[in-house]
Amino acid sequence: MLMKALADGHQMAMRNTASVRHYVPGGCENGGGIGRLVGYITSTAKEGGADHAVTDTRGPRWSAATSSLRLLGAILTMAKDRIVDPTRIHHIHIAGRGSTSRKLILTEAAHLLGCFHILHLHDYDYASDFAARSPRQQSLIRRMFQRADCVVALGQRDHMILATLLGVDEHRLVIAHNCVPDPGAHNVRAGEPPLIVFLGRLSERKGVPELLLALSHPVMKDLRWRAVLAGDGPVEDYRRKAADMGLSGLVEMPGWLGADETRALCARADILVLPSHAEGLAMAVLEGLSHGLAVVTTRVGAHDEVISDGENGVFVPVGDKDALAAALARLVTDPDIRSHLSARARAHYLSHFSMKAYMRSMEKLYETISAQPQARVSAQ
Incomplete structure (x- = not known):
């Protein structure tokens, strides 16, 4: 009954404004540049009345015990969302090293639950990180990226890595340069040391x-x-x-x-x-x-x-x-x-x-994903 209810939920009509949950290692306060970006996104979205939530997948500092508990909590949160908010989009932010290991588990849960999910790659050299992994890990990573509803790259280099090295379909790849809020015009300071x-x-x-x-x-x-x-x-x-x-x-x-x-x-x-x-x-x-x-x-x-x-x-x-x-x-x-x-x-x-241009592109992406029927729900 539960799996049927989950499958039925993915056939709901597209919403005017997508409900989104971001998964960030360290959350907005302890997630470095990724956390700063997601903080900007969620603050801007909430100002416009959109429903964006954030779930920490690692904790403020990495440790095996803390990270495992945070990851388990993230999976349980995803499962709850799948029941109470079945068309919520799960925006999963990923980097190399431990972040990829955690996201292999989280995205597997998303796939089994039949969740709409995006993988957003933030890394300074993902190709090298990928090359250092075992053939088994490389196969799992390729599958993880290839099964996502959409994969977001920060620029042309990562777009090429995702398309050629990881085999992601070009039609599910988008480039979204980072953004920051407008602080207003800069005041020129005269007479002071630069x-x-x-x-x-x-x-x-x-x-x-x-x-x-x-x-x-x-x-x-x-x-x-x-x-x-x-x-x-x-x-x-x-x-x-x-x-x-x-x-x-x-x-x-x-x-x-x-x-x-x-x-x-x-x-x-x-x-x-x-x-x-x-x-x-x-x-x-x-x-x-x-x-x-x-x-x-x-x-x-x-x-x-x-x-x-x-x-x-x-x-x-x-x-x-x-x-x-x-x-x-x-x-x-x-x-x-x-x-x-x-x-x-x-x-x-x-x-x-600008944040306005970035949010318009993200909202369009969320709407496109929400409009797609999902038939991946599995009871295995």
């Missing part, structure tokens, strides 16, 4: 070691500037490294900042720097564009789909501390270049990365 901000986990992958080397570089030594490196990770270790480089009075590391604190920091900043070695599409870059900051980053992931070098941002080679120092020194000393990049960055954000 403020350089970094947003993200303090780590080698994000390029923090070479960023500190660049900030302590001779070309930056006699210039007027300040920097805030905001993010989690081994903050104390990096504070000690900064102190050893003589940067204590110039560089602040406040730890992870919430959305409101990040917005306040960017509102008084001039330059956004993110010298990452690998990314999908960094939320920090979009935060910089939205605030009209001069963005300095690397040509990784989908960044070259977002940034035009010298037009609305500046690219530097990965791991090149000298090039990074030169780019920062030029921006610190030339307000005209900062002003040019600022205006173009802000205009580019408004044209391509």
